[in-house]
Amino acid sequence: PCMPLEPGEWALGGDFCVKIEILDAKFVPLGPDVYKKDLNSLADYAKIASSARLRTRQPGDRFAPRGRGVTKTLHRYFIEEKIPAPRRALWPLAADGSRVLWLWGAGFAEGTQPGPDTRQIIRITPIPRVEDVL
Numbered sequence: 001p002c003m004p005l006e007p008g009e010w011a012l013g014g015d016f017c018v019k020i021e022i023l024d025a026k027f028v029p030l031g032p033d034v035y036k037k038d039l040n041s042l043a044d045y046a047k048i049a050s051s052a053r054l055r056t057r058q059p060g061d062r063f064a065p066r067g068r069g070v071t072k073t074l075h076r077y078f079i080e081e082k083i084p085a086p087r088r089a090l091w092p093l094a095a096d097g098s099r100v101l102w103l104w105g106a107g108f109a110e111g112t113q114p115g116p117d118t119r120q121i122i123r124i125t126p127i128p129r130v131e132d133v134l
Contacts, residue, residue, distance in 0.1 A: 003055070045118075066107065071110075
């Protein structure tokens with residue numbers, strides 16, 4: 001499936017679900033008490049292109065994990081992270097063209113993080129599959 005990056009809960013196939021929210025930045029704590037994994041689920045909404053889509057991988061996709069200073073092909077990233085090959089085709093992401101902005105399990109890409117001038121924040125929260133909870 002390919003869908004606009006809009007607020008709501010989205011079932012993406014392969015038992016993957018996400019919740020997308022657009023929040024006013026002044027009500028979102030971003031200080032030193034926020035866990036890194038929570039920050040990874042947040043991005044400056046103005047840094048996300050209006051053409052961004054929620055989808056699965058496509059040839060040529062590239063991802064820049066936050067804090068690593070590198071951009072990798074999604075294929076290489078999946079191998080390094082030991083994502084099982086049969087799951088890769090269903091792995092949810094948000095992208096603008098071939099630039100992956102958010103990736104299930106990794107969060108938002110480098111360059112999307114909120115800053116002092118951020119007015120709106122987009123939060124994408126993975127909703128665990130039932131077998132992940134049990």
